Amino acid sequence: MRDTARRPGYGTAASLYLAAGWTGVLPLPYGRKKHPPCVKDTTGRVVVSFTGRHGVDPTPDQLRAWASRYPYGNLALRLPSTVVGLDLDLYKPAGAASYAQLVDELGPLPPTWRSSARTDGSGIRLFTVPAGVAWAERRAGPGIELIHYHHRYAVAWPSRHPNGATYQWWTPTGKLADRVPRVDELPPLPPAWCHRLTHPPAPLPATVDTHNSQLARGGYAAACLAGAIAELAALRPGMGRNNALNRKAYHLGGLVGAGLLDHDDVRQQLLRAAEANGHLAKHGLRQTLATIDSGLRAGMQRPRRIA
Numbered sequence: 001m002r003d004t005a006r007r008p009g010y011g012t013a014a015s016l017y018l019a020a021g022w023t024g025v026l027p028l029p030y031g032r033k034k035h036p037p038c039v040k041d042t043t044g045r046v047v048v049s050f051t052g053r054h055g056v057d058p059t060p061d062q063l064r065a066w067a068s069r070y071p072y073g074n075l076a077l078r079l080p081s082t083v084v085g086l087d088l089d090l091y092k093p094a095g096a097a098s099y100a101q102l103v104d105e106l107g108p109l110p111p112t113w114r115s116s117a118r119t120d121g122s123g124i125r126l127f128t129v130p131a132g133v134a135w136a137e138r139r140a141g142p143g144i145e146l147i148h149y150h151h152r153y154a155v156a157w158p159s160r161h162p163n164g165a166t167y168q169w170w171t172p173t174g175k176l177a178d179r180v181p182r183v184d185e186l187p188p189l190p191p192a193w194c195h196r197l198t199h200p201p202a203p204l205p206a207t208v209d210t211h212n213s214q215l216a217r218g219g220y221a222a223a224c225l226a227g228a229i230a231e232l233a234a235l236r237p238g239m240g241r242n243n244a245l246n247r248k249a250y251h252l253g254g255l256v257g258a259g260l261l262d263h264d265d266v267r268q269q270l271l272r273a274a275e276a277n278g279h280l281a282k283h284g285l286r287q288t289l290a291t292i293d294s295g296l297r298a299g300m301q302r303p304r305r306i307a
Helices: 010-019 060-069 093-106 191-196 210-234 241-257 263-276 279-300
Strands: 024-028 038-040 046-049 074-078 083-088 114-116 123-128 144-147 154-156 168-170
Touching (some): 010 060, 010 074, 093 144, 093 191, 210 241, 210 263, 263 279
Antiparallel strands (some): 024 074, 038 046, 074 154, 083 123
16 A cells, blocks of 8 residues: 555544444554553553454544544554454465465465565465354464454554554555455455364374474475465565565575475576566576575575474
């Protein structure tokens, strides 16, 4: 979402979200991700919360008061009971690996709207779900968190991240949006994903032999590779393709140095990803390989240790 006014904030954006079907539109301090308002009694005890399991949606009077009190504040969405957000930290190896494993197990997610202050594909992806779904945390794997009516909220445009970046909306086609999404245009979360995230697989045994430990590490490394390649291939011009390519090569180089991935295979897969996202066409083979090789070399000098 491109800024349409000088330092737009909660005061100007809240009405846009309300018109788009979002009811839990909460203010946050400017440049902060925490501490939405609450109602306290004379002793300081919280008697009304607008987030969490016992939270309620704000009234029209509260929304008007907040718009006046926080004109330039950040904005957060407490998701409706029929919407779930998948907060994917794809810039972290664990998040990329968890996502790759879920895609391999359940199939790809449908394209959808994403809120993020990053340009690398990370952020909160939103989907509709049946009312009353009983979500639980840590069911999606490391680096992925579920955002839903009873847990957390989605920070969204026009908020400023603590690092100075602005939260934006990205459309299902991967383009920077010029409006906020409507609740009724979000795609449904596929049934397999919904079932998986409410019925996790049985945990691994507490003790495994050395051979099984090696297999587990190899599976993790393969998932990291698959996640990195999928993320890179999906990047488009203006999304930092060169830096992302070098960064992913560095992370994968640590797995190569640990003997968990094959150098030539990783190099070829990174090159194919660079071809898929247009980096190769723009920078040429020599520069693309130089970016890949520098990242791999640096990563191999710091082999990653995986328990």
